[in-house]
Every structure is written in C-alpha cells, then in structure tokens.
Amino acid sequence: MNTTTTESTPLFWRDARLPHVELRKVMDGRKVCYAPHSHTQWSIGAITAGKSTFQYRDTLHQIRAGDLVLMNPEWVHTCNPVSDQPWAYLMLYVDTGWLTDLRFQAGLLPQRQWRDIPVATVSDPVWHERYCHMADCLLDPQRDLLDKQTEVVEFLSDLMHELARQPVVAEPKAPQALETLARYLDDHSAEEVSLDTLCELSGYSAGHLIRAFRQYTGLTPHAYLVNRRIQLGRRELQNGIPIAEAALNAGFADQPHFQRAFKRLMAATPNQYRRSSPDQQVKTTGGKQ
Structure with a gap:
C-alpha cells in the first residue's frame, strides 16, 4: 500500500485478507481532536512522539512517547493534543470477537465471552517497541501475508498473557x-x-x-x-x-x-x-x- 501522506493527514491501513485488524497512523496530531466516543472493537495505541491527554471514562491520563493506551469496546474515551504541542501515534483496532477467541484458545478466558481488560496504559519500552515493529510490518507492502498475520497474532497473544496477570475488576451491573x-x-x-x-x-x-x-x-x-x-x-x-x-x-x-x-x-x-x-x-x- 502507498503510505505517502502529509504529516497532518491520517493514514488508515486495511487489508481484506486480515479483516480483524485495522491500523491508523498520525504523524502530526496537533489538529487531531476527538469528541467523546467509543468503538465496537478493542483498541490499542502507541504514542510515537510528543505527548497528549487520554480521557478514559472518568480518569484523565497524561501520556507521552513510549506509552501504550488500551481501550475496551464501548468504553467512552478521547485522546487530544496538549496546547497545540506536536504528537504522533499509531492506533490498532482489533475485532472483539476475534480477540475473544484468541484469549479463549490461549486459556485466558473460561468461555468465549468478552471480558474487559482492567489496564488503561502501559509504559514499557519493550512492549512499545514490539507494537511499533508489528505496525511497521503491517504498513510495509513488501511483507508477505503470513508474515503480517504472524506479527499480529504473536504480539497480541503475548500481550494478552501479560495483561492476564492483572487483577480482574468487576464492573457494576447496569439495570x-x-x-x-x-x-x-x-x-x-x-x-x-x-x-x-x-x-x-x-x-x-x-x-x-x-x-x-x-x-x-x-x-x-x-x-x-x-x-x-x-x-x-x-x-x-x-x-x-x-x-x-x-x-x-x-x-x-x-x-x-x-x-x-x-x-x-x-x-x-x-x-x-x-x-x-x-x-x-x-x-x-x-x-x-
């Protein structure tokens, strides 16, 4: 795929052969402002330059280059620039059903039913580097399909095992x-x-x-x-x-x-x-x- 774009223009990568993932790349996010919203997919982003704010439900996080942000399906959030300061990021949207199945087959879920992940941010250079490596693979038109599939599955499988060590937070039952x-x-x-x-x-x-x-x-x-x-x-x-x-x-x-x-x-x-x-x-x- 031709990834040529101006720095302020978002790039969306998709491939019909990998329908369960979609990647967004923004190189200059100073004008990228979101209203509160949610996704049907599970999402994970990597801040690649600068810093921004991440409002996740009722909690405001200050995030910067090297951080990962994680968003459960249906959880309202915004991620916006700080005082017109430059920042850049990657965002991977993952089909919830596909990820549920991946977690279940790995023995991380007792049944094929989505369970929210109680982690909002990860500040670990190893995971950030692995995320960016996976994203580079997806964006490279010269990489084979099997290579891209392997990168996605390995990264997400290993990350799900890592996050499974966190205590489960029970969400209040809605009426x-x-x-x-x-x-x-x-x-x-x-x-x-x-x-x-x-x-x-x-x-x-x-x-x-x-x-x-x-x-x-x-x-x-x-x-x-x-x-x-x-x-x-x-x-x-x-x-x-x-x-x-x-x-x-x-x-x-x-x-x-x-x-x-x-x-x-x-x-x-x-x-x-x-x-x-x-x-x-x-x-x-x-x-x-």
Whole structure:
C-alpha cells in the first residue's frame, strides 16, 4: 500500500485478507481532536512522539512517547493534543470477537465471552517497541501475508498473557432497562428514534433516562445513537460504498451531516478514511497470498 501522506493527514491501513485488524497512523496530531466516543472493537495505541491527554471514562491520563493506551469496546474515551504541542501515534483496532477467541484458545478466558481488560496504559519500552515493529510490518507492502498475520497474532497473544496477570475488576451491573435501551439503539441506529419511545421502553421519565443512560454508557442516548451511526458508516466505507450512500445507509439525513459527525468522532473526513479501501490494499500489494 502507498503510505505517502502529509504529516497532518491520517493514514488508515486495511487489508481484506486480515479483516480483524485495522491500523491508523498520525504523524502530526496537533489538529487531531476527538469528541467523546467509543468503538465496537478493542483498541490499542502507541504514542510515537510528543505527548497528549487520554480521557478514559472518568480518569484523565497524561501520556507521552513510549506509552501504550488500551481501550475496551464501548468504553467512552478521547485522546487530544496538549496546547497545540506536536504528537504522533499509531492506533490498532482489533475485532472483539476475534480477540475473544484468541484469549479463549490461549486459556485466558473460561468461555468465549468478552471480558474487559482492567489496564488503561502501559509504559514499557519493550512492549512499545514490539507494537511499533508489528505496525511497521503491517504498513510495509513488501511483507508477505503470513508474515503480517504472524506479527499480529504473536504480539497480541503475548500481550494478552501479560495483561492476564492483572487483577480482574468487576464492573457494576447496569439495570436491565438500560441494557435493553442500548441494544434497542444498536438495532435501530439507522432509524429515527424518539425520546418518547425510549421512555416507553424503559419506564423512565425523560430526565431520569438521560442521566441514567449517560452514567451507564458515558454518553446521552442521542450521542450513543450518533456514535453507532458513525460505526455503521465506517463499515460502509470500508466496503467501498460511496460517501453519500453510506451516509443515508447509516441513518444521516444527508452527506454534510455525516461528514461533520464523522470528523468530530473519527478526527478524519470520510474521504480520508475511505482512501484506504480493501481493494486498494490488495492491488498495491500485488494480491500476494
């Protein structure tokens, strides 16, 4: 894949033959600002230069070059620059189901069911170096598919064993009504949803519903819905769907609304994200198997 880009433009690496991982590279993150958001994937980033802030749920971390940051699926977070100071990072998004299976087969989970990882940051030069080595392999169009698969599996397997030594932190159980609302928004993310409907489903008053839902997810119901729509639109773009069509399929009224929300939550435009399509990746690697 051609990795030529300006320093302020994010690079997204994807390969249809490795559908469970996606890599983002930012060389100058001074203008890269995120609104609070979450991912359906498990994510791990490496700060490669400078420093930034990492808001992870209710905790603010100061991170710098050499640190790794870890994000559980659905955990709200932001990672933003400090006073316009330069910083750079890599971010790997890993399919939650695939990683769950990897942990289960390694004997780190009692069953094939995701368990949150209670670690937010890792400050260890060995793990940082291994992460960057893996990322360099993925970004190199001359490396074979088997080589890339091996790097990803070895790094993540070893890291999961390391993190399994940390004590398990029990997450408070959310009320069933809030879990039901979250699943409802997941299933109807591309549709118009009213607060009246959510109140009827939960039995909560409007004010109580918004407060309780924010406490449970870290987002208001509307922010949660927009976040889900962006994830849906992101998958559409990965599959090569035109931006205007992806916007409508994801539940946005039009392309401008989609573009504004995408930039706010992804710190990249849909077009920047779409440039790294699976088809481009296979063509530029010569389709090596």
